[in-house]
Amino acid sequence: MKAGANTPPKVGFVSLGCPKATVDSERILTQLRAEGYLLVGDYASADVVVVNTCGFIDAAVEESLEAIGEALNENGKVVVTGCLGAREGGDFVRGAHPKVLAVTGPNQAGAVLDAIHAALPPAHDPYTDLVPPQGLRLTPPHYAYLKISEGCNQSCSFCIIPSMRGKLVSRAPDDILREAEALVAGGAKELLVISQDTGAYGVDRKYRTAFHNGRPLKTRITDLCAALGELGVWVRLHYVYPYPHIDELLPLMAAGKILPYLDVPLQHGSPRILKAMRRPAAAEKTLDRILGWRQAVPDLTIRSTFIVGFPGETDADFTELLDFLRAAELDRVGCFAYSAVEGAPANAIAGAVPESVKEERRAAFMAVQEAISRQRLQHRVGQRQRMLVDAVGRGGKITARSASDAPEIDGVVHLGKVAGLQVGDWVEVEINRADAHDLYGMVVSA
Numbered sequence: 001m002k003a004g005a006n007t008p009p010k011v012g013f014v015s016l017g018c019p020k021a022t023v024d025s026e027r028i029l030t031q032l033r034a035e036g037y038l039l040v041g042d043y044a045s046a047d048v049v050v051v052n053t054c055g056f057i058d059a060a061v062e063e064s065l066e067a068i069g070e071a072l073n074e075n076g077k078v079v080v081t082g083c084l085g086a087r088e089g090g091d092f093v094r095g096a097h098p099k100v101l102a103v104t105g106p107n108q109a110g111a112v113l114d115a116i117h118a119a120l121p122p123a124h125d126p127y128t129d130l131v132p133p134q135g136l137r138l139t140p141p142h143y144a145y146l147k148i149s150e151g152c153n154q155s156c157s158f159c160i161i162p163s164m165r166g167k168l169v170s171r172a173p174d175d176i177l178r179e180a181e182a183l184v185a186g187g188a189k190e191l192l193v194i195s196q197d198t199g200a201y202g203v204d205r206k207y208r209t210a211f212h213n214g215r216p217l218k219t220r221i222t223d224l225c226a227a228l229g230e231l232g233v234w235v236r237l238h239y240v241y242p243y244p245h246i247d248e249l250l251p252l253m254a255a256g257k258i259l260p261y262l263d264v265p266l267q268h269g270s271p272r273i274l275k276a277m278r279r280p281a282a283a284e285k286t287l288d289r290i291l292g293w294r295q296a297v298p299d300l301t302i303r304s305t306f307i308v309g310f311p312g313e314t315d316a317d318f319t320e321l322l323d324f325l326r327a328a329e330l331d332r333v334g335c336f337a338y339s340a341v342e343g344a345p346a347n348a349i350a351g352a353v354p355e356s357v358k359e360e361r362r363a364a365f366m367a368v369q370e371a372i373s374r375q376r377l378q379h380r381v382g383q384r385q386r387m388l389v390d391a392v393g394r395g396g397k398i399t400a401r402s403a404s405d406a407p408e409i410d411g412v413v414h415l416g417k418v419a420g421l422q423v424g425d426w427v428e429v430e431i432n433r434a435d436a437h438d439l440y441g442m443v444v445s446a
């Protein structure tokens with residue numbers, strides 16, 4: 001019998017190899033049991049079988065391959081893990097047994113569980129489970145962050161994140177989509193895609209093809225965004241560097257599949273400083289790229305962050321930064337005065353900028369940007385836009401957000417007192433006023 005609404009999903013487990021493999025098996029089994037899976041001792045009653053392999057000597061390899069073959073013959077749904085799974089990046093096992101569902105290496109309990117969840121989702125019982133299917137979240141129910149990868153392959157000279165979080169590790173796209181679907185089912189109307197370097201998604205997995213609901217899906221940002229765009233909610237992208245392939249996302253924005261919004265941390269406008277910062281995509285013609293994006297999607301909102309006072313930044317570099325800012329006409333911008341992070345290579349760069357100069361430059365930068373932001377918001381006065389109610393204040397004062405505003409970091413839209421609205425409602429708003437940060441409008445339909 002297969003797992004249904006009231007029957008717990010059943011997993012068979014074959015554990016081969018040394019005590020280290022046994023400990024890996026124990027971890028996986030413990031987690032499976034904690035998630036409500038039943039562990040069974042025969043192929044026939046299992047819904048999926050895990051084979052933890054050994055790859056130490058030829059005899060162990062043979063035994064592992066035989067065990068996988070037997071599980072495939074007797075059951076058909078097989079997840080492979082362990083030392084043999086690591087050989088040739090999994091291709092050795094796939095070459096011998098192409099029908100296995102997934103291949104992972106030793107000490108990868110998380111990846112094994114992901115593969116089991118994909119093949120056989122854990123049963124959810126709302127009467128006994130304390131955790132809802134979408135997990136516990138710190139954000140309000142109507143929006144949620146969706147982390148698509150961890151770590152970073154870049155080596156920006158002011159940053160120590162790669163040394164703390166390691167190289168880029170992208171999640172499997174089917175795993176991300178299952179989480180996204182659970183979030184939407186749990187009430188999320190906006191998904192905020194985050195990572196350290198969103199455009200690099202999938203590089204580490206060599207853009208491998210996975211399957212979601214029987215459809216092939218590449219581990220690639222464009223393909224992932226296209227799939228997320230089918231969920232019927234707002235999809236907003238953060239931490240996107242201006243790599244050439246980001247241009248491929250613009251048609252998805254123009255078609256209304258994902259929000260016309262890009263959070264692109266540019267950090268500077270002087271090529272010399274960008275080089276010293278060792279920024280990704282620094283060599284690309286960023287200004288041309290931004291202008292091209294705007295041509296493709298005129299209502300695109302671009303948010304960015306910058307650092308002033310980086311070691312070696314001269315008056316000429318700063319002037320170049322301000323020129324860039326004026327030419328780029330970004331919508332939302334944050335600016336930080338450079339501060340040394342212990343362990344960052346930038347600390348060794350000569351030409352530390354005095355704190356007072358950093359602050360002067362930051363104030364000058366923000367004055368230039370404020371005028372730009374004000375003007376860009378002013379252009380939106382008179383427009384009608386669909387918005388999401390973010391807060392209902394005392395006395396029924398409504399605060400909403402438009403597609404151009406990410407929660408917490410961008411501006412909001414003040415709608416005054418409107419009866420009958422709740423957080424998470426969609427409203428149609430006519431914008432009638434703007435300042436440098438926020439918009440003001442009235443609800444025309446709810």
Ligand code: SF4
Pocket residue numbers: 152153154155156159160161162196197280
């Ligand atoms: S600042 Fe650079 S190195 Fe640090 S996480 Fe971002 S892209 Fe990676």
